[in-house]
Amino acid sequence: MKNRLFFLLLMLFSIRAMAQVDLTWKDLANISYTEKYFAAYDSNFLYPRFSDEISNLEGKEVSISGYFLDMDPNGQLFILSKNPLASCFFCGNGGPETAVELQFKTRPDFKTDDIVLITGKLKLNKDDVEHFNYILTDCSGFRIK
Template identity: 60%
Template sequence: MKNKILVAFITLTSFLGYAQKNITWQDLADVSFERKYFPVYDEYFLYPNFSPSVKALEGKKVSITGYFLDIDPQGEVFILSRGPMSSCFFCGVGGPETAMELHFSSKPSFKMDDIVTITGVLQLNSEDINHFNYILNDCEGQLAD
């Protein structure tokens, strides 16, 4: 009997360890920025200093809801934004913490400004200015309820 309880406990904790964590844009807002010089571009960019709570999410499977943005004419660059295209980070309404880069294994069928819930593995990026500070890899998504 003890072995069955132990196996059930291990199975349950393993499952809970791999389940995705639902996060919000407020969770990702726990970051500060400083201007940092990047010699390769001879420019200053906002360099993120992620809080311990945000760092704890790195490498975890997370789910977050936002607006789907397809900003590439070839349909290869996808973004999840806290706000719709008309008020997104690029339009100056939010900061870098209000958008994330999405990497899908196959092209999604969402349309611009669809409200979606995306699940993927969170990657924090502070050094590669050609990519967002927040990146979701291995993404799957669905229209939000």
């Protein structure tokens, strides 16, 4: 009987350890920036310094909810935003930490400003100014509203 109980407890802890982590926008806001010069653009960009808590989640499956933004008419750039399109990062409401680049396996069936829950593997981007600081790869998701 003790062996069965031990095995059951071990299974429960193992399942919990493999589950995705639920992120909030407050979690992503725990970031600092310094300016860094990028010769390819002959310009300074904000270079992120991620918190230890976020750095420890890199490569792990996470979930976060927000506003879906389809930013490219060809369907190549999808963003999850803390705010709807009319008040998103690109409109000056918030910094880069209020938007996450989404990379789906297949094109999602969401419309701009749908409120969605997205799950994917967290990638932290420090050096590629062509992409967002936070990227979710292998994304899946569903509409909340």
